[in-house]
Amino acid sequence: MAKNTSRNPRYAALNAGGNAETRRLIDASNRLAEEVARIFPSEPDIADRHYWLETIINHVPDYIYAKDVEGRFLIANQVTVADNGLEAMKDIVGKTDFDLHPPQMAKAIADIERRVIETGEPIFGIEERAIVSKGRDRWLMTSKVPLRNKSGKIVGIVGVSRDISDRKAAERLLEGQARLLEMIANGRPLDAFFRDMILLIEALMPGIKGSVLLLSPDGRYLFHGAAPSLDEAYCATIHGVEIGPRMGSCGTAAWRGEQVIVSDIQVDPLWDDYRELVLPYGFRSCWSTPIHSRERKVLGTFALYSDVVGVPDDGQKELIAMAAHLAGIAIERKQAEDRISFMAHHDALTGLPNRAQFEEQVAEALEALRGSGQWAVLAFLDLDNFKLVNDTLGHAAGDELLKVTASRMRASVRKSDMVVRVGGDEFILLLNGLPCERDIVLARLEDIRRAIAAPMQIEGRSLQVTCSMGVACFPNQGKTVGELLANADMAMYRAKELGRNNLQVFTEEMAAKAHEKLKQQEELRQALARQEFFLQFQPQMNLATGRVFAAEALLRWRHPERGTVSPAAFIPLAEETGLIVPIGDWVLRAACRQARAWQDEGLPPLIISVNVSARQFRERNWAAHVAAILTETGLDPFRLELELTESLIMQDVPGAIATMHELQAIGVHLAIDDFGTGYSSLSALKRFPVRRLKIDRSFVADIPTDLDDNAITAAIISLARNLGLRVIAEGVENQAQVEFLRQSGCDEIQGYFFSRPLSAPDFEALMLQPRFSIHSV
Numbered sequence: 001m002a003k004n005t006s007r008n009p010r011y012a013a014l015n016a017g018g019n020a021e022t023r024r025l026i027d028a029s030n031r032l033a034e035e036v037a038r039i040f041p042s043e044p045d046i047a048d049r050h051y052w053l054e055t056i057i058n059h060v061p062d063y064i065y066a067k068d069v070e071g072r073f074l075i076a077n078q079v080t081v082a083d084n085g086l087e088a089m090k091d092i093v094g095k096t097d098f099d100l101h102p103p104q105m106a107k108a109i110a111d112i113e114r115r116v117i118e119t120g121e122p123i124f125g126i127e128e129r130a131i132v133s134k135g136r137d138r139w140l141m142t143s144k145v146p147l148r149n150k151s152g153k154i155v156g157i158v159g160v161s162r163d164i165s166d167r168k169a170a171e172r173l174l175e176g177q178a179r180l181l182e183m184i185a186n187g188r189p190l191d192a193f194f195r196d197m198i199l200l201i202e203a204l205m206p207g208i209k210g211s212v213l214l215l216s217p218d219g220r221y222l223f224h225g226a227a228p229s230l231d232e233a234y235c236a237t238i239h240g241v242e243i244g245p246r247m248g249s250c251g252t253a254a255w256r257g258e259q260v261i262v263s264d265i266q267v268d269p270l271w272d273d274y275r276e277l278v279l280p281y282g283f284r285s286c287w288s289t290p291i292h293s294r295e296r297k298v299l300g301t302f303a304l305y306s307d308v309v310g311v312p313d314d315g316q317k318e319l320i321a322m323a324a325h326l327a328g329i330a331i332e333r334k335q336a337e338d339r340i341s342f343m344a345h346h347d348a349l350t351g352l353p354n355r356a357q358f359e360e361q362v363a364e365a366l367e368a369l370r371g372s373g374q375w376a377v378l379a380f381l382d383l384d385n386f387k388l389v390n391d392t393l394g395h396a397a398g399d400e401l402l403k404v405t406a407s408r409m410r411a412s413v414r415k416s417d418m419v420v421r422v423g424g425d426e427f428i429l430l431l432n433g434l435p436c437e438r439d440i441v442l443a444r445l446e447d448i449r450r451a452i453a454a455p456m457q458i459e460g461r462s463l464q465v466t467c468s469m470g471v472a473c474f475p476n477q478g479k480t481v482g483e484l485l486a487n488a489d490m491a492m493y494r495a496k497e498l499g500r501n502n503l504q505v506f507t508e509e510m511a512a513k514a515h516e517k518l519k520q521q522e523e524l525r526q527a528l529a530r531q532e533f534f535l536q537f538q539p540q541m542n543l544a545t546g547r548v549f550a551a552e553a554l555l556r557w558r559h560p561e562r563g564t565v566s567p568a569a570f571i572p573l574a575e576e577t578g579l580i581v582p583i584g585d586w587v588l589r590a591a592c593r594q595a596r597a598w599q600d601e602g603l604p605p606l607i608i609s610v611n612v613s614a615r616q617f618r619e620r621n622w623a624a625h626v627a628a629i630l631t632e633t634g635l636d637p638f639r640l641e642l643e644l645t646e647s648l649i650m651q652d653v654p655g656a657i658a659t660m661h662e663l664q665a666i667g668v669h670l671a672i673d674d675f676g677t678g679y680s681s682l683s684a685l686k687r688f689p690v691r692r693l694k695i696d697r698s699f700v701a702d703i704p705t706d707l708d709d710n711a712i713t714a715a716i717i718s719l720a721r722n723l724g725l726r727v728i729a730e731g732v733e734n735q736a737q738v739e740f741l742r743q744s745g746c747d748e749i750q751g752y753f754f755s756r757p758l759s760a761p762d763f764e765a766l767m768l769q770p771r772f773s774i775h776s777v
């Protein structure tokens with residue numbers, strides 16, 4: 001006993017190192033030794049000593065025992081005896097571990113003890129497995145020291161073991177949780193995740209079998225998720241079980257949204273309808289826990305089955321709650337992944353597949369059709385005047401209209417056909433496997449158009465939308481998705497040209513036209529680089545003074561083959577392709593530079609007027625760009641007037657007013673071109689920071705003979721005067737027009753009557769002539 005005190009150098013050394021468990025064991029031994037030394041300071045009677053010692057070690061909760069060199073128990077404390085399923089010490093004395101444990105486990109214990117005996121070296125704090133009371137598999141932390149007789153000979157070992165199973169289980173649980181969370185984070189498939197989760201729980205709860213069932217999207221049925229240890233036939237039987245108030249443990253738990261603990265399936269009424277079904281598998285208890293989402297929506301159930309009657313203890317309840325929680329996270333993550341994947345392949349508003357998915361599927365469909373002698377029809381579809389609905393009834397109404405249209409299209413085609421939304425109000429249809437008869441194809445498409453055009457109720461209003469369709473048929477009008485899309489697009493363009501609400505099938509003529517357009521686009525693109533553009537200048541005259549106060553810069557294209565091309569022939573194409581932005585930039589820069597040159601040459605003060613296209617005007621920071629060009633060319637801002645068409649302003653009135661104010665702030669003047677053609681509201685006009693209105697030449701052309709035009713022209717002049725704006729008439733070609741305009745109070749004129757657009761040198765010569773008087777003409 002004295003050997004085991006803290007004064008023993010070997011134990012003292014061990015006290016300093018080792019792990020916490022070992023230290024605790026040693027401390028306990030030391031305390032025991034000290035206590036004995038304190039109680040028995042003098043040599044007590046040997047029998048008493050033996051009795052006391054036995055009493056003491058029987059109060060220690062750890063296993064304490066001694067064995068001889070053959071591994072036979074010599075002595076063991078009460079807990080060792082009891083946990084090995086025996087009653088008294090005499091029952092264990094003489095037994096070996098081979099009598100108490102499975103052979104492999106017993107051998108592992110015997111090997112360690114043999115080493116201690118052979119080397120004489122103690123072993124501290126080793127972890128070993130042992131089967132203790134009623135076959136419970138436990139983890140022990142054990143220290144073993146050689147047992148010596150009085151002459152120092154090793155006659156066996158003394159062992160002290162502590163049950164560390166709870167700590168080991170907690171460690172295992174933590175490791176398992178970490179592994180499961182890692183699986184969730186790595187997006188492992190749900191079934192693999194559930195499988196590992198159930199196996200972890202089963203390892204921690206021996207004798208229990210787990211299962212996960214998933215609730216169907218309509219919230220009515222439970223479907224198999226995972227159950228690695230349950231019989232497949234049983235899983236198949238409960239697959240698709242309906243949830244309800246008395247539907248076994250799982251069906252009821254999902255129905256109630258709360259845990260259902262059935263301790264005895266044989267008697268619990270919740271199992272009345274399922275008792276027979278479960279009987280062959282021998283389950284007696286089933287504890288089912290709903291798997292919830294973060295919003296407490298039931299996603300499925302996590303159930304544990306056991307062959308014995310019973311309820312979970314607190315530790316098991318904690319494990320179940322943890323598993324159900326992790327399962328919820330995993331399901332929600334999977335649902336989020338599915339949603340993201342759906343969104344990547346579908347249009348969020350209508351739920352239709354998107355273009356990326358469409359092209360893939362069309363390619364497959366065409367491949368399947370190839371050589372079959374059947375047709376596929378690809379149609380581009382564009383809703384007419386959708387923008388009007390959006391602008392007048394608002395975006396919510398526009399969205400609703402798109403959804404209704406999408407579902408009508410879906411309902412008008414077969415399952416094997418496809419409908420996709422490619423953006424805005426544009427859709428593509430693929431009708432699959434049609435007979436090669438144009439009339440049948442057209443009849444099907446007209447049916448779809450009719451379905452779309454049926455009246456619909458949107459926000460309490462009855463609306464009707466027509467559509468334009470461009471069609472290309474496989475294989476004659478395109479052999480690949482790309483060809484079909486391009487040709488259907490051309491046909492659609494033609495349908496729109498023809499005034500909407502119609503259907504056009506692709507023809508070779510359309511292709512030729514498109515080809516020509518492409519060629520023109522390319523030429524236009526190169527025209528800038530090759531410096532084929534130049535400007536002409538048309539004077540603008542003050543009617544009262546006869547003085548030329550401004551020049552309108554007009555763009556021309558010196559085409560290498562076609563000669564001088566009017567802007568009317570290429571500006572629309574430039575607008576469509578966006579080339580108008582660099583071209584417009586060139587015009588503005590060239591016009592400002594010319595105006596500055598005339599100023600430097602001493603020409604009378606002049607305003608240079610430049611046309612602006614809608615596309616240019618919408619460019620980000622356009623006003624700042626204009627300011628930069630003015631700085632670059634050295635022209636004073638007040639010498640520049642920008643002509644904005646009425647239709648340009650009306651496309652986005654608030655945006656246009658904001659840009660107009662920015663331009664006004666840098667000192668540039670503004671005029672409204674083609675006034676009278678763009679339906680600008682008079683109230684809006686008041687808010688435009690403009691200096692001048694330009695009466696469109698279509699009104700001027702027939703004055704003074706056309707009484708309507710006379711009235712319109714006079715009204716515009718009067719309006720301008722009342723708003724404090726100057727007014728100029730364009731396209732003035734004769735004396736009678738001049739007279740009418742003068743009498744109506746028009747301030748200024750521009751037109752062939754006075755001068756056609758001139759080259760820069762000719763304009764300069766005109767300005768240098770003696771003062772021109774309109775009265776003398």
Ligand SMILES: Nc1nc2c(ncn2[C@@H]2O[C@H](COP(=O)(O)O[C@H]3[C@@H](O)[C@H](n4cnc5c(=O)[nH]c(N)nc54)O[C@@H]3COP(=O)(O)O)[C@@H](O)[C@H]2O)c(=O)[nH]1
Pocket residue numbers: 538552553554555566567568571584587611612613673674697730731732733750751752753757
């Ligand atoms: N965005 C830009 N548009 C531009 C630019 N340069 C011109 N244009 C626009 O192209 C349209 C056609 O212009 P153009 O062929 O130059 O015709 C102008 C005049 O020549 C013509 N005009 C002038 N007087 C008369 C006349 O007495 N009779 C008659 N039949 N035509 C006449 O009018 C055109 C000027 O119109 P406007 O701009 O409305 O003042 C035309 O829409 C141009 O705006 C450019 O650089 N950028």
